[in-house]
Amino acid sequence: MSFAEPDTSPWTPPESHDGRRGPRPSRARAAAVAACVVLGVGLIGGAVAGSWLTGGSGSDGSRDHFAAAGQLWHGVPVDELFPPTVQGEGAGPGGTDRTWTRVAVAPDSGCADAFDPLLRQALGPVGCLRLLRATYTDATRSNITTVGLMFTKADAAAMAALRTRFEKEGLDRRTDLMPRPYAAEDTVAAGFGDGQRASWTISVLTDVPVVVYAVSGFADGRTVTEPQSAADAMRSGATTAPAQSGLGHEAKGLADRIERGLRKTAASATEQPS
Structure with a gap:
């Protein structure tokens, strides 16, 4: 099984509904999104681990x-x-x-x-x-x-x-x-x-x-x-x-x-x- 080659072209902001280019997201906003993703994965993993440790019925x-x-x-x-x-x-x-x-x-x-x-x-x-x-x-x-x-x-x-x-x-x-x-x-x-x-x-x-x-x-x-x-x-x-x-x-x-x-x-x- 092969994976698609990564897209290395410069990032292009999406167009808005009126045809104009949307604003480029700030580095702070991108970091916040990434942090939320990491936090969500951590919470899910913690819940699974907790179920295992307590002998939950889902394990x-x-x-x-x-x-x-x-x-x-x-x-x-x-x-x-x-x-x-x-x-x-x-x-x-x-x-x-x-x-x-x-x-x-x-x-x-x-x-x-x-x-x-x-x-x-x-x-x-x-x-x-x-x-x-x-x-x-x-x-x-x-x-x-x-x-x-x-x-x-x-x-x-x-x-x-x-x-x-x-x-x-x-x-x-x-x-x-x-x-x-x-x-x-x-x-x-x-x-x-x-x-x-x-x-x-x-x-x-x-x-x-x-x-x-x-x-x-x-x-x-x-x-x-x-x-x-x-x-x-x-x-x-x-x-x-x-x-x-x-x-x-x-x-x-x-x-x-x-x-x-x-x-x-x-x-x-x-x-x-x-």
């Missing part, structure tokens, strides 16, 4: 990324989703550092036995495709935390709707909607059952079809009579046992870092080659 790339991320559960090594050691710089009370060591990984499964009935019902609109779980202990081996990744069957709109509902109704703070822990024999988490749940967090993601959660407790197996959500336990002045023991920070800090790793893995796995 095929976002939809492809979302769909591909939902398949990570069977194509990514366990050590990538749940690293053997997780560093939590500034994750503890007062900005102290935390280090979590993995003590057990559950076989991937469905969600039938992983949630109490009410939480299973609350998560029902997005469907459970697969559930991955691992349990960690802190450096002192006095606290334990199970973190889970529930891969859903939902599209981005359904995930956004569920997130809105959780936020508006405060479902992530209700004690009757706590996730269940994963206990493993012959580990420090062997006695981590429903009665040992102390603090928890639940995050419904909208850029990938995943619900991230974590639930923490004491490693000595003590029963907790006043469990408290991580959001409430981390508030200044909270006096419950989970708050005083930093278990809200344990759940929130570990969940956040597993979530960041998931997003990084999803981005790497679904990026298009240049």
Whole structure:
């Protein structure tokens, strides 16, 4: 395919309606027109980029990324989703550092036995495709935390709707909607059952079809009579046992870092080659 040769003849002003030549446009006017063109192109480009970054429905790339991320559960090594050691710089009370060591990984499964009935019902609109779980202990081996990744069957709109509902109704703070822990024999988490749940967090993601959660407790197996959500336990002045023991920070800090790793893995796995 060839392009027409550029016209190098001197510019001739157009004729006016009365047959006279129109005035030659000034350099300032020409510059202003060019600036408007550049600005318009920039605004259009910005709008397209914004749609991609926010996962707008007009972006095929976002939809492809979302769909591909939902398949990570069977194509990514366990050590990538749940690293053997997780560093939590500034994750503890007062900005102290935390280090979590993995003590057990559950076989991937469905969600039938992983949630109490009410939480299973609350998560029902997005469907459970697969559930991955691992349990960690802190450096002192006095606290334990199970973190889970529930891969859903939902599209981005359904995930956004569920997130809105959780936020508006405060479902992530209700004690009757706590996730269940994963206990493993012959580990420090062997006695981590429903009665040992102390603090928890639940995050419904909208850029990938995943619900991230974590639930923490004491490693000595003590029963907790006043469990408290991580959001409430981390508030200044909270006096419950989970708050005083930093278990809200344990759940929130570990969940956040597993979530960041998931997003990084999803981005790497679904990026298009240049």
